Amino acid sequence: MTARTSSDGDFDRPILTVDVVLMTLLEGHLSVVLAPRAIDPFKGKPALLGGYVRVNSDADADATVARVLSEKAKLKEVYVEQLRTFSGRKRDPRGWSASIAYIALLPLERLEQAAAGLVLKPADNPGNLPFDHNAIVGAARDRLRTKGAYSTLPARLLPPTFTLPEMQQVYEAVIGERLDQSSFRRKIAELGALEPIPGETRRSVTVRRPAQLYRLAAPITLFDKRL
Amino acid sequence: MTARTSSDGDFDRPILTVDVVLMTLLEGHLSVVLAPRAIDPFKGKPALLGGYVRVNSDADADATVARVLSEKAKLKEVYVEQLRTFSGRKRDPRGWSASIAYIALLPLERLEQAAAGLVLKPADNPGNLPFDHNAIVGAARDRLRTKGAYSTLPARLLPPTFTLPEMQQVYEAVIGERLDQSSFRRKIAELGALEPIPGETRRSVTVRRPAQLYRLAAPITLFDKRL
DNA sequence: CCAAAAGTGTTAGACTTACACCCATGG
Protein backbone atom coordinates (compact mmCIF):
# COMPACT_ATOMS: atom_id res chain seq x y z
CA MET A 1 0.00 0.00 0.00
CA THR A 2 2.94 2.33 -0.54
CA ALA A 3 2.97 4.77 -3.42
CA ARG A 4 4.37 3.57 -6.71
CA THR A 5 6.20 5.48 -9.34
CA SER A 6 4.48 4.03 -12.39
CA SER A 7 1.62 5.95 -13.94
CA ASP A 8 -2.06 5.11 -14.38
CA GLY A 9 -2.12 2.71 -11.46
CA ASP A 10 -4.71 2.82 -8.71
CA PHE A 11 -1.94 3.65 -6.27
CA ASP A 12 -0.77 6.74 -8.08
CA ARG A 13 -0.71 9.72 -5.85
CA PRO A 14 -3.08 12.52 -6.79
CA ILE A 15 -2.04 16.11 -7.29
CA LEU A 16 -2.30 18.17 -4.08
CA THR A 17 -2.65 21.92 -4.20
CA VAL A 18 -4.00 24.79 -2.13
CA ASP A 19 -6.28 27.56 -3.40
CA VAL A 20 -6.81 30.79 -1.50
CA VAL A 21 -9.96 32.87 -1.78
CA LEU A 22 -8.44 36.19 -0.78
CA MET A 23 -11.25 38.66 -0.14
CA THR A 24 -11.53 42.31 0.70
CA LEU A 25 -14.14 45.02 0.73
CA LEU A 26 -14.08 47.41 -2.22
CA GLU A 27 -16.60 50.24 -2.12
CA GLY A 28 -18.91 48.26 0.11
CA HIS A 29 -18.75 45.14 -2.03
CA LEU A 30 -17.13 41.89 -1.13
CA SER A 31 -14.43 41.23 -3.74
CA VAL A 32 -12.05 38.40 -4.62
CA VAL A 33 -8.42 38.80 -5.52
CA LEU A 34 -7.41 36.91 -8.65
CA ALA A 35 -4.08 36.54 -10.42
CA PRO A 36 -3.40 35.65 -14.05
CA ARG A 37 -2.16 32.06 -14.15
CA ALA A 38 1.58 31.82 -14.71
CA ILE A 39 1.52 28.33 -16.18
CA ASP A 40 -0.65 26.02 -18.20
CA PRO A 41 -3.39 24.91 -18.09
CA PHE A 42 -5.32 28.16 -18.45
CA LYS A 43 -2.10 30.19 -18.67
CA GLY A 44 -2.92 33.89 -18.49
CA LYS A 45 -6.48 33.44 -17.24
CA PRO A 46 -7.36 35.09 -13.92
CA ALA A 47 -7.70 32.44 -11.21
CA LEU A 48 -7.50 31.99 -7.47
CA LEU A 49 -4.11 32.26 -5.85
CA GLY A 50 -2.89 28.73 -5.55
CA GLY A 51 -0.01 26.36 -5.88
CA TYR A 52 1.35 22.90 -5.36
CA VAL A 53 2.15 21.65 -1.91
CA ARG A 54 5.91 21.25 -1.71
CA VAL A 55 6.76 18.41 0.58
CA ASN A 56 10.27 19.61 1.33
CA SER A 57 9.72 23.29 1.96
CA ASP A 58 6.19 23.30 3.42
CA ALA A 59 5.68 21.85 6.89
CA ASP A 60 1.93 21.61 6.30
CA ALA A 61 -0.80 23.06 4.08
CA ASP A 62 -0.99 26.25 6.19
CA ALA A 63 2.66 26.81 5.32
CA THR A 64 1.90 26.30 1.64
CA VAL A 65 -0.78 28.99 1.89
CA ALA A 66 1.60 31.41 3.57
CA ARG A 67 4.17 30.76 0.87
CA VAL A 68 1.65 31.20 -1.95
CA LEU A 69 0.42 34.48 -0.50
CA SER A 70 3.98 35.66 -0.13
CA GLU A 71 5.17 34.58 -3.58
CA LYS A 72 2.13 35.49 -5.63
CA ALA A 73 0.86 38.54 -3.79
CA LYS A 74 3.84 39.71 -1.73
CA LEU A 75 1.64 39.55 1.36
CA LYS A 76 2.58 38.33 4.81
CA GLU A 77 0.56 37.72 7.97
CA VAL A 78 -2.81 37.72 6.34
CA TYR A 79 -5.69 36.17 8.25
CA VAL A 80 -6.47 32.73 6.79
CA GLU A 81 -8.70 29.84 7.71
CA GLN A 82 -9.35 26.55 5.99
CA LEU A 83 -12.60 26.30 4.04
CA ARG A 84 -12.79 22.74 2.77
CA THR A 85 -11.12 20.44 0.29
CA PHE A 86 -12.32 20.07 -3.29
CA SER A 87 -11.31 16.88 -4.99
CA GLY A 88 -11.98 14.60 -7.91
CA ARG A 89 -10.85 13.25 -11.20
CA LYS A 90 -12.42 15.92 -13.33
CA ARG A 91 -11.67 19.24 -11.68
CA ASP A 92 -8.19 19.56 -13.22
CA PRO A 93 -7.29 18.49 -16.78
CA ARG A 94 -3.97 17.17 -15.51
CA GLY A 95 -5.76 14.40 -13.62
CA TRP A 96 -7.13 13.45 -10.22
CA SER A 97 -6.44 16.31 -7.87
CA ALA A 98 -7.33 17.64 -4.45
CA SER A 99 -7.21 21.29 -3.53
CA ILE A 100 -7.36 22.41 0.07
CA ALA A 101 -9.28 25.69 -0.17
CA TYR A 102 -8.70 28.57 2.22
CA ILE A 103 -10.44 31.84 2.97
CA ALA A 104 -8.18 34.85 3.49
CA LEU A 105 -9.33 38.31 4.51
CA LEU A 106 -7.56 41.62 4.49
CA PRO A 107 -8.38 45.33 4.48
CA LEU A 108 -8.22 47.09 1.12
CA GLU A 109 -5.31 49.29 2.24
CA ARG A 110 -3.07 46.28 2.51
CA LEU A 111 -3.62 45.39 -1.13
CA GLU A 112 -1.59 48.44 -2.02
CA GLN A 113 1.51 46.74 -0.63
CA ALA A 114 0.65 43.66 -2.66
CA ALA A 115 2.15 42.50 -5.93
CA ALA A 116 1.16 44.19 -9.17
CA GLY A 117 -1.04 42.38 -11.67
CA LEU A 118 -3.67 41.28 -9.20
CA VAL A 119 -7.29 41.64 -10.27
CA LEU A 120 -10.26 42.43 -8.04
CA LYS A 121 -13.63 40.95 -8.99
CA PRO A 122 -17.00 41.06 -7.18
CA ALA A 123 -17.29 37.92 -5.06
CA ASP A 124 -20.87 37.50 -6.27
CA ASN A 125 -19.86 37.50 -9.90
CA PRO A 126 -16.17 36.88 -10.46
CA GLY A 127 -16.64 35.91 -14.10
CA ASN A 128 -15.83 32.55 -15.58
CA LEU A 129 -12.94 31.03 -13.68
CA PRO A 130 -10.84 27.97 -14.56
CA PHE A 131 -11.06 24.59 -12.79
CA ASP A 132 -13.83 24.59 -10.16
CA HIS A 133 -12.79 28.01 -8.91
CA ASN A 134 -16.29 29.38 -9.28
CA ALA A 135 -17.57 26.73 -6.87
CA ILE A 136 -14.74 27.50 -4.45
CA VAL A 137 -15.46 31.23 -4.52
CA GLY A 138 -19.14 30.48 -3.97
CA ALA A 139 -18.43 28.33 -0.95
CA ALA A 140 -16.09 30.96 0.49
CA ARG A 141 -18.65 33.73 0.02
CA ASP A 142 -21.39 31.64 1.64
CA ARG A 143 -19.20 30.75 4.58
CA LEU A 144 -18.20 34.35 5.20
CA ARG A 145 -21.82 35.50 4.96
CA THR A 146 -23.06 32.82 7.33
CA LYS A 147 -20.25 32.89 9.83
CA GLY A 148 -20.07 36.68 9.61
CA ALA A 149 -23.37 37.11 11.40
CA TYR A 150 -22.10 34.99 14.31
CA SER A 151 -18.50 36.00 14.82
CA THR A 152 -15.91 38.72 14.71
CA LEU A 153 -14.65 37.26 11.44
CA PRO A 154 -15.66 40.31 9.32
CA ALA A 155 -13.40 42.46 11.50
CA ARG A 156 -10.52 40.87 9.60
CA LEU A 157 -11.58 43.04 6.66
CA LEU A 158 -10.66 46.09 8.74
CA PRO A 159 -7.28 47.53 9.66
CA PRO A 160 -5.95 46.69 13.14
CA THR A 161 -7.67 49.72 14.62
CA PHE A 162 -11.06 50.95 13.51
CA THR A 163 -14.14 52.85 14.60
CA LEU A 164 -17.54 51.39 15.39
CA PRO A 165 -19.23 53.02 12.39
CA GLU A 166 -16.56 51.47 10.17
CA MET A 167 -17.12 48.09 11.76
CA GLN A 168 -20.86 48.36 11.32
CA GLN A 169 -20.43 49.17 7.63
CA VAL A 170 -18.30 46.07 7.18
CA TYR A 171 -20.89 43.86 8.86
CA GLU A 172 -23.65 45.37 6.75
CA ALA A 173 -21.68 44.68 3.59
CA VAL A 174 -20.84 41.12 4.59
CA ILE A 175 -24.25 40.10 5.89
CA GLY A 176 -26.04 42.11 3.25
CA GLU A 177 -28.56 43.91 5.42
CA ARG A 178 -28.90 47.13 7.36
CA LEU A 179 -28.24 46.96 11.09
CA ASP A 180 -29.63 49.23 13.77
CA GLN A 181 -26.84 51.35 15.20
CA SER A 182 -27.99 51.12 18.78
CA SER A 183 -28.52 47.36 18.72
CA PHE A 184 -25.23 46.77 16.96
CA ARG A 185 -23.34 48.67 19.62
CA ARG A 186 -25.16 46.98 22.48
CA LYS A 187 -24.38 43.52 21.13
CA ILE A 188 -20.75 44.25 20.39
CA ALA A 189 -20.36 45.71 23.86
CA GLU A 190 -21.95 42.66 25.51
CA LEU A 191 -19.61 40.35 23.67
CA GLY A 192 -16.62 42.22 25.00
CA ALA A 193 -14.88 41.52 21.72
CA LEU A 194 -13.47 45.03 21.39
CA GLU A 195 -11.32 47.23 23.54
CA PRO A 196 -11.22 51.01 23.11
CA ILE A 197 -7.85 52.64 22.58
CA PRO A 198 -7.87 55.44 25.18
CA GLY A 199 -7.70 58.91 23.74
CA GLU A 200 -7.47 57.70 20.16
CA THR A 201 -10.07 58.84 17.67
CA ARG A 202 -10.44 59.07 13.91
CA ARG A 203 -12.41 61.39 11.70
CA SER A 204 -14.30 60.02 8.75
CA VAL A 205 -13.55 61.27 5.25
CA THR A 206 -16.23 63.96 5.35
CA VAL A 207 -14.87 65.57 8.45
CA ARG A 208 -17.41 65.43 11.30
CA ARG A 209 -17.37 64.33 14.90
CA PRO A 210 -14.38 61.99 15.42
CA ALA A 211 -15.13 58.40 16.46
CA GLN A 212 -13.45 56.32 19.12
CA LEU A 213 -10.87 53.83 17.85
CA TYR A 214 -11.04 50.18 18.87
CA ARG A 215 -9.04 47.04 18.38
CA LEU A 216 -10.06 43.38 18.66
CA ALA A 217 -9.66 42.13 22.24
CA ALA A 218 -9.53 38.44 21.26
CA PRO A 219 -8.34 36.95 17.96
CA ILE A 220 -11.70 35.59 16.90
CA THR A 221 -14.94 35.22 18.82
CA LEU A 222 -18.05 33.20 18.09
CA PHE A 223 -21.45 34.36 19.34
CA ASP A 224 -24.53 32.30 19.90
CA LYS A 225 -26.93 34.82 18.39
CA ARG A 226 -26.89 36.73 15.15
CA LEU A 227 -25.71 40.32 15.22
CA MET B 1 5.78 21.93 -12.36
CA THR B 2 4.55 18.40 -13.10
CA ALA B 3 4.99 15.61 -10.59
CA ARG B 4 8.20 13.64 -10.75
CA THR B 5 8.79 10.04 -9.99
CA SER B 6 12.04 10.41 -8.07
CA SER B 7 11.94 10.51 -4.29
CA ASP B 8 12.86 13.27 -1.85
CA GLY B 9 12.29 16.03 -4.37
CA ASP B 10 10.23 19.10 -3.63
CA PHE B 11 7.83 18.05 -6.35
CA ASP B 12 7.06 14.64 -4.89
CA ARG B 13 3.40 14.13 -4.40
CA PRO B 14 2.26 13.73 -0.81
CA ILE B 15 0.18 10.81 0.47
CA LEU B 16 -3.57 11.49 0.30
CA THR B 17 -6.00 9.64 2.50
CA VAL B 18 -9.43 10.05 4.04
CA ASP B 19 -10.31 9.44 7.70
CA VAL B 20 -13.88 9.01 8.88
CA VAL B 21 -15.01 9.85 12.39
CA LEU B 22 -18.00 7.53 12.51
CA MET B 23 -20.09 8.42 15.56
CA THR B 24 -23.15 7.04 17.25
CA LEU B 25 -24.96 7.38 20.56
CA LEU B 26 -24.37 4.53 23.01
CA GLU B 27 -26.30 4.74 26.27
CA GLY B 28 -26.60 8.48 25.98
CA HIS B 29 -22.92 9.00 25.24
CA LEU B 30 -21.41 10.11 21.97
CA SER B 31 -19.09 7.34 20.81
CA VAL B 32 -16.58 6.82 18.00
CA VAL B 33 -16.26 3.71 15.91
CA LEU B 34 -12.68 2.47 15.57
CA ALA B 35 -11.19 -0.45 13.70
CA PRO B 36 -7.92 -2.29 14.35
CA ARG B 37 -5.44 -1.24 11.67
CA ALA B 38 -4.92 -3.89 9.01
CA ILE B 39 -1.49 -2.70 7.92
CA ASP B 40 1.61 -1.01 9.26
CA PRO B 41 2.30 1.48 10.67
CA PHE B 42 0.42 0.84 13.93
CA LYS B 43 -0.85 -2.53 12.65
CA GLY B 44 -3.43 -3.91 15.06
CA LYS B 45 -4.01 -0.64 16.93
CA PRO B 46 -7.55 0.75 16.95
CA ALA B 47 -7.79 3.79 14.67
CA LEU B 48 -10.25 5.80 12.64
CA LEU B 49 -11.69 4.19 9.53
CA GLY B 50 -9.54 5.44 6.73
CA GLY B 51 -7.77 4.63 3.53
CA TYR B 52 -5.86 5.85 0.55
CA VAL B 53 -7.59 7.74 -2.20
CA ARG B 54 -7.54 5.51 -5.30
CA VAL B 55 -7.33 7.66 -8.37
CA ASN B 56 -8.76 5.02 -10.68
CA SER B 57 -11.69 3.71 -8.69
CA ASP B 58 -12.72 6.82 -6.72
CA ALA B 59 -14.30 9.71 -8.62
CA ASP B 60 -13.64 12.05 -5.70
CA ALA B 61 -12.93 11.98 -1.96
CA ASP B 62 -16.61 11.45 -1.14
CA ALA B 63 -16.42 8.26 -3.17
CA THR B 64 -13.34 7.18 -1.23
CA VAL B 65 -15.28 7.65 1.99
CA ALA B 66 -18.20 5.59 0.72
CA ARG B 67 -15.79 2.85 -0.33
CA VAL B 68 -13.95 2.88 3.01
CA LEU B 69 -17.22 2.65 4.95
CA SER B 70 -18.35 -0.18 2.75
CA GLU B 71 -15.08 -2.13 2.84
CA LYS B 72 -14.12 -1.63 6.46
CA ALA B 73 -17.51 -1.49 8.13
CA LYS B 74 -19.88 -3.09 5.61
CA LEU B 75 -22.02 0.04 5.81
CA LYS B 76 -23.79 1.81 2.96
CA GLU B 77 -25.68 5.09 2.75
CA VAL B 78 -24.40 6.53 5.98
CA TYR B 79 -24.73 10.28 6.48
CA VAL B 80 -21.33 11.91 5.96
CA GLU B 81 -20.02 15.45 5.75
CA GLN B 82 -16.54 16.79 5.32
CA LEU B 83 -14.86 18.11 8.46
CA ARG B 84 -11.52 19.52 7.36
CA THR B 85 -8.17 18.40 6.05
CA PHE B 86 -5.27 17.60 8.32
CA SER B 87 -1.87 17.78 6.71
CA GLY B 88 1.81 17.99 7.34
CA ARG B 89 5.17 16.28 7.27
CA LYS B 90 4.96 14.82 10.75
CA ARG B 91 1.49 13.35 11.15
CA ASP B 92 2.38 10.08 9.40
CA PRO B 93 5.72 8.26 9.77
CA ARG B 94 5.60 7.40 6.04
CA GLY B 95 6.10 11.04 5.15
CA TRP B 96 4.24 14.20 4.17
CA SER B 97 0.56 13.39 4.09
CA ALA B 98 -2.85 14.98 3.91
CA SER B 99 -5.98 13.39 5.25
CA ILE B 100 -9.41 14.70 4.35
CA ALA B 101 -11.39 14.10 7.54
CA TYR B 102 -15.10 13.35 7.52
CA ILE B 103 -17.84 13.14 10.13
CA ALA B 104 -20.26 10.26 9.74
CA LEU B 105 -23.34 9.67 11.91
CA LEU B 106 -25.57 6.67 12.29
CA PRO B 107 -28.03 5.22 14.79
CA LEU B 108 -26.73 2.46 17.04
CA GLU B 109 -29.07 -0.13 15.51
CA ARG B 110 -27.30 0.13 12.19
CA LEU B 111 -24.00 -0.86 13.75
CA GLU B 112 -25.41 -4.34 14.19
CA GLN B 113 -25.37 -4.79 10.42
CA ALA B 114 -21.78 -3.58 10.39
CA ALA B 115 -18.60 -5.60 10.13
CA ALA B 116 -17.34 -7.50 13.15
CA GLY B 117 -14.23 -6.32 14.95
CA LEU B 118 -15.27 -2.68 15.27
CA VAL B 119 -14.64 -0.99 18.60
CA LEU B 120 -16.79 1.70 20.21
CA LYS B 121 -15.04 4.29 22.38
CA PRO B 122 -16.38 7.40 24.14
CA ALA B 123 -15.84 10.37 21.84
CA ASP B 124 -14.60 12.40 24.81
CA ASN B 125 -11.92 9.88 25.66
CA PRO B 126 -11.18 7.46 22.84
CA GLY B 127 -7.81 6.46 24.31
CA ASN B 128 -4.47 6.98 22.67
CA LEU B 129 -4.90 6.83 18.92
CA PRO B 130 -2.24 6.63 16.20
CA PHE B 131 -1.28 9.49 13.86
CA ASP B 132 -3.15 12.70 14.77
CA HIS B 133 -6.40 10.79 15.15
CA ASN B 134 -6.99 12.19 18.64
CA ALA B 135 -6.98 15.71 17.17
CA ILE B 136 -9.35 14.63 14.40
CA VAL B 137 -11.79 13.05 16.85
CA GLY B 138 -11.61 16.21 18.97
CA ALA B 139 -12.42 18.42 16.01
CA ALA B 140 -15.30 16.16 14.96
CA ARG B 141 -16.76 16.14 18.47
CA ASP B 142 -16.51 19.93 18.74
CA ARG B 143 -18.13 20.43 15.37
CA LEU B 144 -21.03 18.12 16.17
CA ARG B 145 -21.56 19.81 19.56
CA THR B 146 -21.50 23.29 18.06
CA LYS B 147 -23.45 22.62 14.90
CA GLY B 148 -25.83 20.36 16.79
CA ALA B 149 -27.39 23.25 18.64
CA TYR B 150 -28.12 25.02 15.33
CA SER B 151 -29.25 22.30 12.96
CA THR B 152 -31.05 19.04 12.48
CA LEU B 153 -27.66 17.31 12.24
CA PRO B 154 -28.13 15.29 15.47
CA ALA B 155 -31.22 13.68 13.94
CA ARG B 156 -28.81 11.64 11.84
CA LEU B 157 -28.06 9.71 15.03
CA LEU B 158 -31.68 8.50 14.98
CA PRO B 159 -33.37 5.90 12.79
CA PRO B 160 -35.40 7.22 9.83
CA THR B 161 -38.52 7.50 11.97
CA PHE B 162 -38.45 8.53 15.60
CA THR B 163 -40.51 10.15 18.33
CA LEU B 164 -40.06 13.63 19.75
CA PRO B 165 -38.93 12.36 23.16
CA GLU B 166 -36.26 10.30 21.40
CA MET B 167 -35.15 13.28 19.41
CA GLN B 168 -34.98 15.43 22.50
CA GLN B 169 -32.79 12.86 24.24
CA VAL B 170 -30.39 12.86 21.31
CA TYR B 171 -30.10 16.64 21.34
CA GLU B 172 -29.52 16.64 25.09
CA ALA B 173 -26.76 14.07 24.70
CA VAL B 174 -25.10 15.93 21.83
CA ILE B 175 -25.33 19.44 23.27
CA GLY B 176 -24.73 18.23 26.79
CA GLU B 177 -27.50 20.07 28.57
CA ARG B 178 -31.09 19.53 29.59
CA LEU B 179 -33.74 21.07 27.36
CA ASP B 180 -37.24 22.15 28.33
CA GLN B 181 -39.75 19.83 26.71
CA SER B 182 -42.24 22.53 25.82
CA SER B 183 -39.65 24.89 24.34
CA PHE B 184 -37.99 22.10 22.42
CA ARG B 185 -41.26 21.14 20.77
CA ARG B 186 -42.22 24.70 19.98
CA LYS B 187 -38.89 25.38 18.28
CA ILE B 188 -38.90 22.16 16.29
CA ALA B 189 -42.45 22.87 15.18
CA GLU B 190 -41.57 26.43 14.08
CA LEU B 191 -38.70 25.15 12.01
CA GLY B 192 -40.99 22.80 10.15
CA ALA B 193 -38.13 20.34 9.97
CA LEU B 194 -40.26 17.34 10.87
CA GLU B 195 -43.35 15.79 9.43
CA PRO B 196 -45.58 13.48 11.46
CA ILE B 197 -46.35 10.06 10.03
CA PRO B 198 -50.15 9.88 10.29
CA GLY B 199 -51.43 7.16 12.54
CA GLU B 200 -47.98 5.83 13.36
CA THR B 201 -46.88 5.71 16.96
CA ARG B 202 -44.26 3.92 19.02
CA ARG B 203 -44.19 2.88 22.65
CA SER B 204 -41.07 3.42 24.69
CA VAL B 205 -39.33 0.45 26.29
CA THR B 206 -41.19 0.84 29.55
CA VAL B 207 -44.57 0.65 27.94
CA ARG B 208 -46.58 3.85 28.52
CA ARG B 209 -48.47 6.23 26.32
CA PRO B 210 -47.32 5.76 22.71
CA ALA B 211 -45.62 8.70 21.02
CA GLN B 212 -46.19 10.10 17.55
CA LEU B 213 -43.63 9.05 14.97
CA TYR B 214 -41.91 11.67 12.80
CA ARG B 215 -39.44 11.77 9.96
CA LEU B 216 -37.19 14.57 8.71
CA ALA B 217 -38.98 16.77 6.20
CA ALA B 218 -35.77 18.20 4.69
CA PRO B 219 -32.36 16.52 4.54
CA ILE B 220 -30.62 18.99 6.82
CA THR B 221 -31.74 22.33 8.17
CA LEU B 222 -29.80 25.15 9.76
CA PHE B 223 -31.45 27.43 12.32
CA ASP B 224 -30.44 30.91 13.28
CA LYS B 225 -30.97 30.43 16.98
CA ARG B 226 -29.86 27.74 19.37
CA LEU B 227 -32.36 25.07 20.28
C1' DC C 1 -25.22 78.19 15.08
C1' DC C 2 -25.98 74.74 11.42
C1' DA C 3 -25.30 70.28 9.31
C1' DA C 4 -23.82 65.81 9.81
C1' DA C 5 -22.22 61.99 11.97
C1' DA C 6 -21.19 59.78 16.70
C1' DG C 7 -23.20 57.98 20.40
C1' DT C 8 -27.16 57.10 24.17
C1' DG C 9 -31.87 56.25 26.09
C1' DT C 10 -36.54 54.50 26.04
C1' DT C 11 -40.49 51.94 25.23
C1' DA C 12 -43.81 48.68 23.01
C1' DG C 13 -43.97 44.34 21.74
C1' DA C 14 -41.99 39.89 20.84
C1' DC C 15 -40.01 35.87 22.60
C1' DT C 16 -38.57 32.41 26.29
C1' DT C 17 -38.32 30.07 30.37
C1' DA C 18 -40.23 27.64 33.78
C1' DC C 19 -43.74 25.41 35.40
C1' DA C 20 -48.42 23.72 35.90
C1' DC C 21 -51.58 21.11 33.87
C1' DC C 22 -54.12 17.64 30.92
C1' DC C 23 -54.07 13.16 28.17
C1' DA C 24 -53.41 8.31 26.90
C1' DT C 25 -52.02 3.95 28.00
C1' DG C 26 -50.98 -0.80 30.38
C1' DG C 27 -51.38 -3.11 34.20
Add this chain to the structure above:
DNA sequence: CCATGGGTGTAAGTCTAACACTTTTGG
Protein backbone atom coordinates in the same frame (compact mmCIF):
# COMPACT_ATOMS: atom_id res chain seq x y z
C1' DC D 1 -58.03 3.76 38.60
C1' DC D 2 -53.22 4.65 39.24
C1' DA D 3 -48.58 5.45 37.74
C1' DT D 4 -45.94 7.10 34.06
C1' DG D 5 -44.44 9.38 30.40
C1' DG D 6 -46.47 12.04 26.20
C1' DG D 7 -48.17 16.34 25.09
C1' DT D 8 -50.17 21.40 25.79
C1' DG D 9 -51.10 25.99 27.92
C1' DT D 10 -49.69 30.19 30.13
C1' DA D 11 -47.89 33.99 32.96
C1' DA D 12 -43.66 36.40 34.50
C1' DG D 13 -39.68 37.91 33.06
C1' DT D 14 -36.26 38.95 29.56
C1' DC D 15 -34.69 40.65 25.33
C1' DT D 16 -34.81 43.46 21.24
C1' DA D 17 -36.13 46.38 17.26
C1' DA D 18 -37.20 50.71 16.29
C1' DC D 19 -36.93 55.22 16.93
C1' DA D 20 -36.19 59.54 19.39
C1' DC D 21 -32.89 61.98 21.39
C1' DT D 22 -28.31 64.18 22.85
C1' DT D 23 -23.34 65.19 21.82
C1' DT D 24 -19.41 66.64 19.23
C1' DT D 25 -17.21 68.40 15.60
C1' DG D 26 -15.85 71.80 11.29
C1' DG D 27 -17.10 75.45 8.89
